[in-house]
Amino acid sequence: MARGTCFKYGDNVDTDVIIPARYLNAPSPEELAKHCMEDIDPAYATAVKPGDIVVGGWNFGCGSSREHAPMAIQASGAACVIAASFARIFYRNAINIGFPILECPEAAEAIASGDTVAVNFSTGEIVDETTGKTYQAAAFPPFIEEIIRHGGLLPYLKARQDG
């Protein structure tokens, strides 16, 4: 479960604005968090509180393969990203590091910046408490559910390797 204030952005939020390359030389979560969303919303890093929610439009996380992008959002304190769709490398990276993402075009379009939203990760239900509307995110395939349940790809693989 997560409940927080939404920070809403448009379509094609790319990894260069999520975490600009000039900060990739210091890949600690704390350093990345300081500059998260800097080139699209310089106020984000100081305004975001633990449990808040990032909302994007279509093709969220397009561009580079830098895992630093979901790492930065996770380290900033955000609980999850809701978007209409995700670029595929960002999608993989978020799942692989155990950071929740929800694909839901209706919610991504309707939710406004500043709305208070509650998300149930096990059912995929998204409730915009500000407007009273409820949305249903797409379910993950069971295999991906397993990765998420282990907290990411490597813990999942290690558990399997260790039998």
Next chain:
Amino acid sequence: MGMTMTQKILAHHAGLDSVKAGDLIEAKLDLVLGNDITTPVAITTFDKTGFTKIFDKDKIAIVLDHYTPCKDIKSAELCHQAREFAKRFSITHLYDVGTVGIEHALLPEQGLTAPGDLIIGADSHTCTYGALGAFSTGVGSTDMAAGMAMGENWFKVPAAIQVELTGTLQPYVSGKDVILHLIGEIGVDGALYQSLEFTGEGVASLSMDDRFTIANMAIEAGAKNGIFPVDEKTIEYITGRVNRPYTVYEADPDAEYARKVVIDLNTLKPTVSLPHLPSNTRTIDEVEGMEIQQAVIGSCTNGRISDLRAAAEILKGRQVAAGVRCIVIPATQAIYLQAMEEGLMKTFIEAGCAVSTPTCGPCLGGHMGVMCAGERAVTTTNRNFVGRMGHVKSEVVLASPAVAAASAVAGCLKDPAKLEKGE
């Protein structure tokens, strides 16, 4: 139902007779790649998980190409971490300053990528090797760590878009114009989660360098990979480079495609992408005269020998315009050397260009050509997102080497054909 080239490669590496779009599979990897930005994150997570072995010291490539020669202490520390890891596991293919080139030009040149391979790389432009008829795709650092530890990874089998090429390219039109045109047609998420399968009689006329450029930017349409059929030009390219068995795959005649796009190469014009999305395309005649302060000719997209030749042809006997910085970056040491032997370096330097050792540098706003607010560059790189080459108020226009060179001479966006005619 038949399979696409991509689906056949995935099926084979998963030990399956057939797969279909949407299947989740686990498949064996022929090569795992990382660079100086992504590898350190992979190493940290590899160690944290408690892995103590790599799957194959000959099937991992670590290419220190982004911030090198190191631009600051922090990037030097990242390279150090990568070198120590390579030493710890006796990784064969570590490319460091002096031998390093831009990864996606370097690995095919060194023969590490072959037709039919399944390759993952912690760099989004890993899709470049589709030019050789391989399945290759960009992943993140955790996937790289998993690949290094296990020699396999999970994949969702992609549906496909068939891109049929007809005709032949006209003078001053190149592979870059083909891919920019395609991205303009289908959009930056037009091929999301899908493969781009290039087919048609037009393929034969494309040089390998053109094919590398086209496959390289498949990611800019959101694609998982881009792939070309293997033909005589492919075999000629890999002969003397690839010294191991490889498999040539062909799409089944009844392969299923979600969509088909036809591009007539005869009618393509030099094409550019205006800020701030690669899909924001215009033909050069629509945007001539837009002022620039910088031109960059290089990158994993366009730093190969034919790109340098195309730029040099324009720059020979001419001067870079006053107020424009033109930066030329050969993608590998071998390309650098060949360009020297062909006299291209003399042309660049006499024209007033700065020539750099191979590096990704300016493409991602890392170093070697970062811009301040209010500046605009025409570049042969692959992304023109906000802040990509520096300040959030700087701008990047994507173009071919010929257009970038002509624009450097004119001081504004310029059609190379018109420059040649003195217009």
